[in-house]
Amino acid sequence: MIDSAVRALPFDDYLALVRDFTNSELIAREPEMVRDGAVPDDLVRRMAEIGLFGLTLPSEYGGLGWTVEQQVLLTMEFTRASAVYRSRFSTNIGLVSQALFEYGTPAQRDRYLAAMAAGDLVAAFALTEPEAGSDASGLRTTARRTADGYVLDGHKRFITNGAWADVLLVFARTDPEDAALSAFFVDRTADGVTVTLPERMNGHAEGPVAEITLSGVHVPADALLGGVEGAGLRHALRGINHARTHVAATAVGQATRMLEEATRHAHTRRQFGSPIAEFGAVQAMLGRSYAELEAGRALVLQCAREFDAGTPPREKISAAKLYCTEMASEVGDRAVQVLGGEGIVGESPVPRMWRDVRALRIYEGASQIHERNLARALPTLLGV
Ligand SMILES: Cc1cc2nc3c(=O)[nH]c(=O)nc-3n(C[C@H](O)[C@H](O)[C@H](O)COP(=O)(O)OP(=O)(O)OC[C@H]3O[C@@H](n4cnc5c(N)ncnc54)[C@H](O)[C@@H]3O)c2cc1C
Incomplete structure (x- = not known):
């Protein structure tokens, strides 16, 4: 059940709350989650209380009703923590709820949507x-x-x-x-x-x-x-376009955290008498990562705005999903390199997140499927 105080928050205050929750609870409890091999039950309840299961549904169905742009900004915050947390409510906010909200019968919506937004039903x-x-x-x-x-x-x-x-x-x-x-x-x-x-x-x-x-x-x-009967693919695509936008934002959030970790390390780890952040080769990895991260962030936000303006921009969503998920893998790979042996041995979250983001290039359309779809759409997109 979403806390009533949370419901009353304007967006900027809600974003700040989610940022604080991400740092003080989601990131702080990653070691416990990894040790137990599961998201702690009480943390799932907290996620529900602060409204993460209800981000996308309108208030008439008990959700917080944020726009797609606001959803993307929130996703970029909470996916600085493990992508596994986000998966926990992803199907409620995206794949299933979007198809159900758009195409469900009134009885089906009444039966499921409010319980999904509250996190009472997965x-x-x-x-x-x-x-x-x-x-x-x-x-x-x-x-x-x-x-x-x-x-x-x-x-x-x-x-x-x-x-x-x-x-x-x-x-x-x-x-x-x-x-x-x-x-x-x-x-x-x-x-x-x-x-x-x-x-x-x-x-x-x-x-x-x-x-x-x-x-x-x-x-x-x-x-x-x-x-x-027979409308299942159209129903699925409604959820899939929404989920692809969110997966692109997830890739941005994950890359942000891996780059934060790598930057922190580069400024504290000393070799040859200076912080490794002062070596050109390390600067190239960090600088390039930041440029690509910001390009990905801008592309997802642009997609989200077009989504809010009307019809989901299918090709741009494909491009954002393709670019951002590949970018997160690259940034993660460089972050492991900057960490040196600590990127392979020990407690750093970077190698775990690097493994997690690998899957983003496979689900919600593998990269090759987006490349194929975009290439096929090019004559229309470019008018040639
Ligand atoms: C962590 C995770 C969560 C998932 N969650 C869900 C879920 O909740 N619900 C659900 O229904 N599914 C889910 N999936 C499944 C996911 O959608 C599929 O894995 C994905 O669609 C790819 O299908 P596949 O694994 O069978 O690979 P395949 O389709 O067998 O593809 C294998 C390789 O061949 C390439 N390939 C295939 N066709 C072409 C082509 N025409 N041109 C070029 N290359 C091609 C692919 O790009 C890929 O590299 C999940 C998968 C993962 C890993």
């Missing part, structure tokens, strides 16, 4: 399958019509929050011969739903993604998102 987005990653057309999960609803069978993998979500938004085909997809709300604890976690994550280790098997899972007819 929703996960289950699209990816073993045969359907970058190419959603390979999706094999089926939803067979029955007298009073549907029966779902299939296999999903890499699902963020899948293990502790209350409800899954599952994409399936009502007709295996038809390319169209449909989306269904499925209770994670329903009969026939099995969830497993991987033994090992390379990055995002404290927030593992789930594998989900659906075996003869009955859902009622009103579990169909929007009450319309």
